[in-house]
Amino acid sequence: MTSDRIDPSHEALELGGSVWFKAGAQTLGGASRIALLAAIGETGSITSAAKAIGMSYKGAWDAVDTMNNLAGEPLVVRSTGGKGGGGTILTPRAVKLIDTFRAVEREHRRFLERAGAAIEGFATDWDLIGRIGVKTSARNQLYGTVSAITRGTVNDEVSLALPGDHTIVAVVTHESTETLGLAVGAAAFALIKASWVVLFVEDEAGAPLKLSARNQLRGTVQSVKRGAVNAEVSLLLDGGAVITAVVTNQSVDTLGLVEGGIAVAVFKASSVILGVKD
Structure with a gap:
């Protein structure tokens, strides 16, 4: 008979985490919504942006509406007219939000790397704590x-x-x-x-x-x-x-x-x- 138990001393232990923006008690957006904003800025289309990041069309529109509402000002707007017949663009506030998120995410990644180095050998220590307990x-x-x-x-x-x-x-x-x-x-x-x-x-x-x-x-x-x-x-x-x-x-x-x-x-x-x- 083989055991289904996992010995933590043989499993790689990693530190994880994520960054997201909040507006009051509600989440404005995390990595996926910021990626949607960035894709809209690059493609000029919510449909194309949704396809680029693997999000459904409805999910993308819902996310855009939520972000616009929670931000207190438009982040994504439709432009009309012009040679191309208009499209979807980001407001300066949205562009700044993307830049800010990416800066915070870089710092967060550095933090995780430093914290990850600090827990080297923690899996073995955790196993020992369990035994002595x-x-x-x-x-x-x-x-x-x-x-x-x-x-x-x-x-x-x-x-x-x-x-x-x-x-x-x-x-x-x-x-x-x-x-x-x-x-x-x-x-x-x-x-x-x-x-x-x-x-x-x-x-x-x-x-x-x-x-x-x-x-x-x-x-x-x-x-x-x-x-x-x-x-x-x-x-x-x-x-x-x-x-x-x-x-x-x-x-x-x-x-x-x-x-x-x-x-x-x-x-x-x-x-x-x-x-x-x-």
Whole structure:
């Protein structure tokens, strides 16, 4: 199943805007009406001007009537007689309006270019703001990308690649996989309660631990905060992520957990809750 979600970090973010003139609470004209005025000035005909800018004949006449009314003075007038039999011309006020609009539009375009440069990287920042805004009781919130999905009879095994070349595995139902739109390459976050994390200390040889728990994350003890009975121990992983476990004070002493030491955080795949940004 493919996900229809759009990851904003992969979408180009652009700043847009438009300029228009207003008369009181009503809009006198924007780019399309100014373009109509300019085309009338060039062609001498509302019909030809409408065709030139892709506007209907009726729409052009309605726009002209509206602009004349809102401006408080004629912008477009019909001339009569003459060798060509007359036509449609712009008043000096309309010519000045076109020049003014184009000057304002140039400044507006420069503003957008400067503002656009200021938001470089904003898409990534916005994605991060969304992630850090998640409220949950789980102490550990790890963000990564789905690297593999293995389908089983009832449940799916989902692997999440984390920064620092770490991978954690979660077991979720088929329904959850589909509801969350999980697919390889999709962004997701993992929630693990600190009480579900068990800490181990490797032997001097650093041999891999032989445990049934799928997730084993090796890190450096960043802090040990003791309470009356339990202690909160945080490990700093390669890549910058931090995972925290709650263990007894006796376990801290038995394992010799101190800041700067090495330990392994272990938790079962069934203890991992996956989520995605809506």
